[in-house]
Amino acid sequence: MTTTAPGKTLDTVRSPAPPTRHRSLLRKLGPLPWLAPAVLLILGVVVWPVVEMVRTSLRRVDTTGTDHGAAGLLKYRKLFADPRLPDVLTWTVVWTVTVVGLTMVISLALAQLFNREFPGRRITRWALIAPWAASVLMTSIGFRWMLDQVAGVFNRLLLDLGLIDRPQAWLGDAAHAKPWLVLVAVFVSLPFTTYTLLAGLQSVPAEVYEAARVDGASRAQTYRRITLPLLRPAFLVALVVNLINVFNSFPVIWGMTQGGPNTDTATTTVFMYTLRSYDVAESAAMSVVNFAVVIVMVLLFLRVSGRNGEDSR
Structure with missing residues (x-):
């Protein structure tokens, strides 16, 4: 309380302290400090390996990792001449195409089955998780042992049933x-x-189906004009994720055949891995080609x- 004149006083209101330099800087940066860890992780785990992959494909690198200088596009020409x-x-x-096509068709049928009420539905849903919970490589090796010519249980079963006369x-x-x-x-x-499509089916409001029944729509019409269009977002996500995963699939083929005999069962991913034993730079060139294909898939999905978002407005 400050006296301004005899008998008169004036309350002094203190103005807030000016913001510190640190707070002002944080305000200018906005959300960047919070995004920085994620950005650094992406740079270190995604961007830097891609840059190194492209750089390696343009060098002369032997199997010991020794760099013998620039090679230009030589390794790409060598790759496409293989x-x-x-x-x-x-x-x-x-x-x-075969794996993704069969997966989508079978999963759509399973999703529609699991979307209905039936005895034991919970148990069958849990059972479906088993292939997902297990390691893909472990599953592949398990099938390889099962199909083994000498000790495989599949050959033993077929022999016992009389379907084959000798192990295959x-x-x-x-x-x-x-x-x-x-x-x-x-x-x-x-x-x-299956679970992606099941989530899409369960997101369809029940009122839509009730309105379709009131309008006299048949089951086929309801499925074609209501279920499939509303399932499209989930279907697209499942389709693109499967395309990328199957295209890049390595454990299944490597665990069962290692791309053999020769390279008869090798996809581009497995072929890329086998090339590392002969020419690291050519293997990197194959990696760049694979990466470009995946980018095209992602761009097509985004488009x-x-x-689809514009059509739904």
Whole structure:
């Protein structure tokens, strides 16, 4: 309280202290301090390896890791001149389309089944998680042992049933190995895809189906005009994630056949890994090609999902 004149006083209101320099800087930075750990993680785990991968593909690097200087596009020319590459690319396309196609169809059927009430539904839902919870590599090795020509239980079962007269090398040639690879890949892909589609089905409001019944729509019409359109976002997510995972799939093929015999069952990812034993830079070039394909898949997904968002407005 300050006296300004005899008998008169004036309350002095103190103005707030000016913001410190530190607080002012934080205010200017906004959310950047909170995003910094994530940004650093992305730079260290994603961006830096990609940069190193591209740089390695343009160098002469031997199997010991010694850099012998720039190579330009030599390793890319060597890669595309490799006589094994056309067959590897063809099998990669067939592998990806077949596994993803079967996975989506079977998962859609399973999701619709699990979306209904039936005895034992909870147990069957839990059972479906098993392939997802187990290691993919462990599952693949388990199937390889099961199909072993000497000690495999599958051969023993077929012999006991009289379906074959001698043990078969189911993974010894590409013609027999490829269907088994597809089967195992679908088996380990079903849980994620099924639960993604199931979440999409359960997000459809029940009132929509009731309105369709009131309007006299048949089950087929309701499914085609209501269920499938409303399931489209979940379907797209499951489709793209499966495309990327199956295209980049390594444990299934490596655990069962290691891409053999020769490179008959090798996809581009497995082929890339086998190249490291002969030419590290060529292996890096194959990695760059794979990375470019994945980027194209992601861009296509973003474009389709953006168009889907515009259509739903």
